[in-house]
Amino acid sequence: xxxxxxxxxxxxxxxxxxxxxxxxxxxxxxxxxxxxxxxxxxxxxxxxxxxxxxxxxxxxxxxxxxxxxxxxxxxxxxxxxxxxxxxxxxxxxxxxxxxxxxxxxxxxxxxxxxxxxxxxxxxxx
Numbered sequence: 001x002x003x004x005x006x007x008x009x010x011x012x013x014x015x016x017x018x019x020x021x022x023x024x025x026x027x028x029x030x031x032x033x034x035x036x037x038x039x040x041x042x043x044x045x046x047x048x049x050x051x052x053x054x055x056x057x058x059x060x061x062x063x064x065x066x067x068x069x070x071x072x073x074x075x076x077x078x079x080x081x082x083x084x085x086x087x088x089x090x091x092x093x094x095x096x097x098x099x100x101x102x103x104x105x106x107x108x109x110x111x112x113x114x115x116x117x118x119x120x121x122x123x124x125x
Contacts, residue, residue: 009110010057010065017050040091045075065111072104
């Protein structure tokens with residue numbers, strides 16, 4: 001069904017958030033290994049919202065996908081406002097902003113896209 005495609009997309013985006021949290025393990029070495037700066041509270045936010053997005057996709061609950069997307073966008077805005085400032089609640093930089101913003105807008109697009117009515121052709125996919 002078409003709705004399941006949206007649910008799978010939410011699972012993939014949530015899994016991408018969880019995989020993105022693995023960058024916290026990088027030691028700041030060579031550039032290919034330190035693509036995204038994920039530390040401190042930003043790591044907790046990414047993991048928690050990634051789990052919520054995956055659950056929303058697995059359970060087929062659009063509201064969870066929308067909540068995760070909205071929270072990711074809010075976190076990205078917070079990171080943007082604190083860029084280069086002494087106070088940095090999420091402990092990130094521009095790469096953290098890009099990760100959170102991209103995941104947030106992707107989840108919002110998946111969660112807010114209207115679902116077509118079920119048809120016989122949808123049941124075949």
